[in-house]
Amino acid sequence: MKILIMLLALALMVATAEVRCAEAALPQQSVYQLGDSFSDHNGQDFALASRRGKPQLVAMFYTSCRYVCPLIIDSAKAVEHSLDADQRQHLQVLLISMDPDRDDVAALKATAQARRLDSSRWTLARTSRDGVRRVAALLGVRYRALADGEFNHTSALVLLDIDGRVLARTEKLGTAPDPAFMQQVRAALGSQHATAPHAGSAPD
Amino acid sequence: MKTHTRRMLVLVMMLTLAACQQPAPVTAAPEDTGGSAKGDFGPPVGEPIEAILTAPPLVPPATGRKQPAKVVVNLEVREIEKEISEGVTYTFWTFGGTVPGSFIRIRQGDTVEFHLNNHPDSKMPHNIDLHAVTGPGGGAASSFTAPGHSSQFTFKALNAGLYVYHCATAPVGMHVANGMYGLILVEPPEGLPAVDKEYYVMQGDFYTVGKYREKGLQPFDMQKAIEENATYVLFNGSEGALLGDNALPAKVGETVRLYVGNGGPNLSSSFHVIGEIFDKVWFEGGTRYQENVQTTMVPAGGSAIVEFRAEVPGTSVIVDHALFRAFNKGALGMLKFEGPEDKTIYSGKEIDSVYLGDKAASAAPVAAAAQAAATGALTLEQQVKSGEALFAGTCSTCHQSNGAGLPNVFPPLAKSDYLNADKDRAIAIILNGLSGPVTVNGASYNSVMPPMSQLNDDEIANILTYTYNSWDNAGGQISAADVARVRAATPRPEGAAH
Amino acid sequence: MRLLPLAMLMVPALGLAGGGYVTLPGGSYKSVLAYEDTGGTVTLAPFELMKRPVTNAEFLKFVRRLPQWQRDRVPSVFAESRYLAHWASATALGSAALPEQPVVMVSWFAASAYCEAAGARLPTWNEWEYAAAADATRADARADPAWREQILSWYAKPSNQPLAEVGQSPANHYGVQDLHGLVWEWTEDYASMLVSADNRTQQEQDRLQFCGAGAIAMDDRENYAVLMRVALLSSMEAANLTSNLGFRCARSIDEGTP
Numbered sequence: 001m002k003i004l005i006m007l008l009a010l011a012l013m014v015a016t017a018e019v020r021c022a023e024a025a026l027p028q029q030s031v032y033q034l035g036d037s038f039s040d041h042n043g044q045d046f047a048l049a050s051r052r053g054k055p056q057l058v059a060m061f062y063t064s065c066r067y068v069c070p071l072i073i074d075s076a077k078a079v080e081h082s083l084d085a086d087q088r089q090h091l092q093v094l095l096i097s098m099d100p101d102r103d104d105v106a107a108l109k110a111t112a113q114a115r116r117l118d119s120s121r122w123t124l125a126r127t128s129r130d131g132v133r134r135v136a137a138l139l140g141v142r143y144r145a146l147a148d149g150e151f152n153h154t155s156a157l158v159l160l161d162i163d164g165r166v167l168a169r170t171e172k173l174g175t176a177p178d179p180a181f182m183q184q185v186r187a188a189l190g191s192q193h194a195t196a197p198h199a200g201s202a203p204d
Numbered sequence: 205m206k207t208h209t210r211r212m213l214v215l216v217m218m219l220t221l222a223a224c225q226q227p228a229p230v231t232a233a234p235e236d237t238g239g240s241a242k243g244d245f246g247p248p249v250g251e252p253i254e255a256i257l258t259a260p261p262l263v264p265p266a267t268g269r270k271q272p273a274k275v276v277v278n279l280e281v282r283e284i285e286k287e288i289s290e291g292v293t294y295t296f297w298t299f300g301g302t303v304p305g306s307f308i309r310i311r312q313g314d315t316v317e318f319h320l321n322n323h324p325d326s327k328m329p330h331n332i333d334l335h336a337v338t339g340p341g342g343g344a345a346s347s348f349t350a351p352g353h354s355s356q357f358t359f360k361a362l363n364a365g366l367y368v369y370h371c372a373t374a375p376v377g378m379h380v381a382n383g384m385y386g387l388i389l390v391e392p393p394e395g396l397p398a399v400d401k402e403y404y405v406m407q408g409d410f411y412t413v414g415k416y417r418e419k420g421l422q423p424f425d426m427q428k429a430i431e432e433n434a435t436y437v438l439f440n441g442s443e444g445a446l447l448g449d450n451a452l453p454a455k456v457g458e459t460v461r462l463y464v465g466n467g468g469p470n471l472s473s474s475f476h477v478i479g480e481i482f483d484k485v486w487f488e489g490g491t492r493y494q495e496n497v498q499t500t501m502v503p504a505g506g507s508a509i510v511e512f513r514a515e516v517p518g519t520s521v522i523v524d525h526a527l528f529r530a531f532n533k534g535a536l537g538m539l540k541f542e543g544p545e546d547k548t549i550y551s552g553k554e555i556d557s558v559y560l561g562d563k564a565a566s567a568a569p570v571a572a573a574a575q576a577a578a579t580g581a582l583t584l585e586q587q588v589k590s591g592e593a594l595f596a597g598t599c600s601t602c603h604q605s606n607g608a609g610l611p612n613v614f615p616p617l618a619k620s621d622y623l624n625a626d627k628d629r630a631i632a633i634i635l636n637g638l639s640g641p642v643t644v645n646g647a648s649y650n651s652v653m654p655p656m657s658q659l660n661d662d663e664i665a666n667i668l669t670y671t672y673n674s675w676d677n678a679g680g681q682i683s684a685a686d687v688a689r690v691r692a693a694t695p696r697p698e699g700a701a702h
Numbered sequence: 703m704r705l706l707p708l709a710m711l712m713v714p715a716l717g718l719a720g721g722g723y724v725t726l727p728g729g730s731y732k733s734v735l736a737y738e739d740t741g742g743t744v745t746l747a748p749f750e751l752m753k754r755p756v757t758n759a760e761f762l763k764f765v766r767r768l769p770q771w772q773r774d775r776v777p778s779v780f781a782e783s784r785y786l787a788h789w790a791s792a793t794a795l796g797s798a799a800l801p802e803q804p805v806v807m808v809s810w811f812a813a814s815a816y817c818e819a820a821g822a823r824l825p826t827w828n829e830w831e832y833a834a835a836a837d838a839t840r841a842d843a844r845a846d847p848a849w850r851e852q853i854l855s856w857y858a859k860p861s862n863q864p865l866a867e868v869g870q871s872p873a874n875h876y877g878v879q880d881l882h883g884l885v886w887e888w889t890e891d892y893a894s895m896l897v898s899a900d901n902r903t904q905q906e907q908d909r910l911q912f913c914g915a916g917a918i919a920m921d922d923r924e925n926y927a928v929l930m931r932v933a934l935l936s937s938m939e940a941a942n943l944t945s946n947l948g949f950r951c952a953r954s955i956d957e958g959t960p
């Protein structure tokens with residue numbers, strides 16, 4: 001009788017462990033460990049972890065930026081363009097505003113429309129000021145608000161794997177994508193079917 | 205397989221090409237080597253090689269390679285407290301734990317995978333700018349490394365030559381003043397001619413809050429650095445680095461090559477070896493050499509390769525021939541040549557030697573005494589010998605070598621009743637100087653003797669012991685402890701430090 | 703205002719205030735960071751700053767309360783592997799980390815989380831710099847060479863010796879201690895210091911690297927002592943840490959802090 005109970009308990013433990021493993025187990029190195037709440041350009045709230053499952057192209061920008069930021073969007077588009085239609089379906093683009101004071105949902109929506117960004121793949125997002133600081137820290141983007149409301153910032157495209165780990169990053173922006181970076185993007189898209197959905201690395 | 209052969213072929217062709225160009229006869233202007241445009245010999249061949257790094261004064265062996273390789277360099281940055289002079293320490297920031305930093309030796313066309321590792325105990329971030337790198341900042345931007353981290357960057361060495369590397373983290377001058385520099389030799393494709401001995405000597409200027417030889421841990425003095433008012437000018441990062449037992453050895457008949465660098469941060473070096481003539485100087489560390497050179501200029505952030513043959517036995521003294529740096533700020537080193545004498549070559553009468561004769565002769569007993577003092581085995585005889593040498597260098601200009609002084613100006617030390625009356629007073633005079641009327645052996649003097657503030661306790665003890673045991677003086681022995689006691693009891697006069 | 707998940711865990715009674723806070727009046731002062739847009743003149747609202755850096759004992763309380771910040775639990779994106787490595791264990795200090803020594807080997811994420819849990823935040827660089835410009839008697843002692851020498855003398859000490867305990871140095875004009883001579887300190891906006899990694903590069907290059915105004919020039923020799931802090935902070939990533947880098951917290955006083 002005792003043994004039976006113990007076995008039962010053991011089975012239960014194994015079961016819960018499996019469940020936990022399947023549903024969570026974010027890798028330690030995952031940017032998705034960040035708990036901050038974001039809203040997309042349709043006003044939908046989300047957590048970064050909800051982006052799991054597909055590789056992401058992530059960058060930071062702000063909508064009123066006239067110089068480099070339009071180039072950031074162009075660069076992300078250029079990455080998309082050099083993929084075939086099937087690959088393109090599997091890559092998502094996440095642009096996070098570093099200017100939460102001015103970039104409300106409406107401003108994000110306006111930019112998404114003006115730049116004809118396909119909402120099925122592109123997400124423009126905002127979060128709190130502190131959230132911006134944290135996500136920028138995770139992505140290695142440095143920025144500073146200027147007196148005139150502009151931002152001084154470094155610009156980078158960051159490639160995340162399906163679990164939110166940084167795979168590659170480039171600061172070479174422009175309409176001709178950085179070849180080394182493209183190679184990594186293709187590799188990520190190619191390997192994603194093989195590795196999905198549980199990326200094995202056991203966090204503790 | 206196929207591509208491999210083709211690559212080899214290309215390489216062979218390029219090598220032949222390079223070889224063909226070299227001996228082309230020259231009429232008017234000397235033919236150039238083609239510089240960086242002809243410095244790429246193709247992709248690295250073979251397995252990556254871990255670079256051999258050496259601490260000064262040693263130099264890694266010649267690469268001996270005929271093909272470009274991938275060379276991996278692992279250089280560790282450490283911030284360490286070390287002796288800069290006897291009894292004086294300084295917190296050096298170093299590449300590889302030494303000043304200058306580890307010597308790196310590669311061949312033109314090599315691809316260098318550089319790892320800069322900043323020790324976890326470091327306070328500061330550091331980076332490296334290698335003058336051998338063609339590219340923004342010489343690698344500085346790609347190698348900015350926080351404590352406990354490491355950075356990696358790769359470059360191809362396109363130009364042959366002897367290059368300085370240094371830290372370029374703000375404030376750059378301070379990082380360099382703290383010892384963050386070294387040399388990287390990029391051998392030309394055919395290598396350098398073989399020699400018997402190779403050594404690594406690098407000059408640097410140092411700025412401490414305390415005066416020259418003031419004991420204890422000395423902090424960096426930013427103001428003195430800005431004013432270019434060096435407290436120390438040193439070869440290989442400390443006063444004794446190339447003196448006494450650390451003298452660079454060679455045998456008579458051997459050819460010696462020095463890889464000379466100057467880290468600065470401020471002072472250019474008039475690099476000279478007393479009693480030697482450089483047979484060859486690859487001036488500015490470049491491709492061509494000049495022959496028969498007495499003194500070569502090594503700018504801050506620059507280098508030179510000098511070569512000479514050890515002709516006669518004895519000690520040759522390496523100096524910055526801006527001489528107050530040599531004799532008052534520490535820019536002294538030694539080469540020790542061993543072997544049979546040849547009087548036909550050295551007669552001992554040339555001007556430089558006379559001047560040096562003193563100094564060259566003096567250094568050995570001084571070093572011996574210092575060592576004996578350190579081990580507690582200092583004899584009266586050693587003290588007298590050391591004191592004699594120091595007296596010749598420090599006191600004899602005024603009091604004369606025979607201690608007789610000069611009438612009305614410099615009182616005698618020989619049979620001086622004033623000297624013999626009070627030993628502590630004599631110590632105090634050397635420490636603090638003396639001015640105002642004094643009567644010595646019945647004659648009165650009214651002049652000024654400046655404080656001999658560059659002397660340390662051992663040296664003062666030795667000079668006075670020599671003085672008391674010479675010229676029919678009272679005899680006896682003065683110890684460093686005596687000097688220390690008097691030093692502690694007498695407040696340092698205002699302004700003596702600077 | 704705050705959307706932070708940790709805000710919910712904010713416990714005013716946590717007892718994490720390192721020697722308590724002192725109030726600084728704020729106002730205008732000249733920063734060493736001479737950005738093009740400000741010319742270096744900065745205006746600060748009044749704020750509160752911890753009198754001393756956060757200690758090991760205080761940080762221990764924090765990780766006991768919020769175990770996700772214990773060294774065996776924290777995700778590596780938030781703190782590199784050496785996080786609190788000098789502690790005896792995840793929840794014990796040991797001989798290499800005395801209770802009253804400043805806590806070091808903490809990442810920016812961990813330091814921020816600590817302050818947040820204490821109902822505070824990290825000070826901005828400008829707040830820190832403003833507070834640190836004072837000596838015992840003057841609000842701005844920076845023109846005094848002696849003040850500079852004293853700061854520089856810390857750099858001359860090798861860092862393989864144990865850190866002093868907090869609160870040993872005399873309080874400055876505002877009543878704040880240990881701003882110099884003990885540890886580097888994280889600031890909230892350390893990542894806004896767009897110092898190019900090679901400070902000798904010309905503005906040209908910086909313009910390409912940084913959208914908008916150029917990187918700050920680090921050529922002010924009068925301020926070498928403080929600029930070295932900037933150099934250190936600019937070499938760090940948010941998950942990084944060093945054996946000399948600690949922090950203290952700050953609070954705004956204008957809008958309703960409890």
Ligand SMILES: [Cu+2]
Nearest residue numbers: 330371373379
């Ligand atoms: Cu450095």
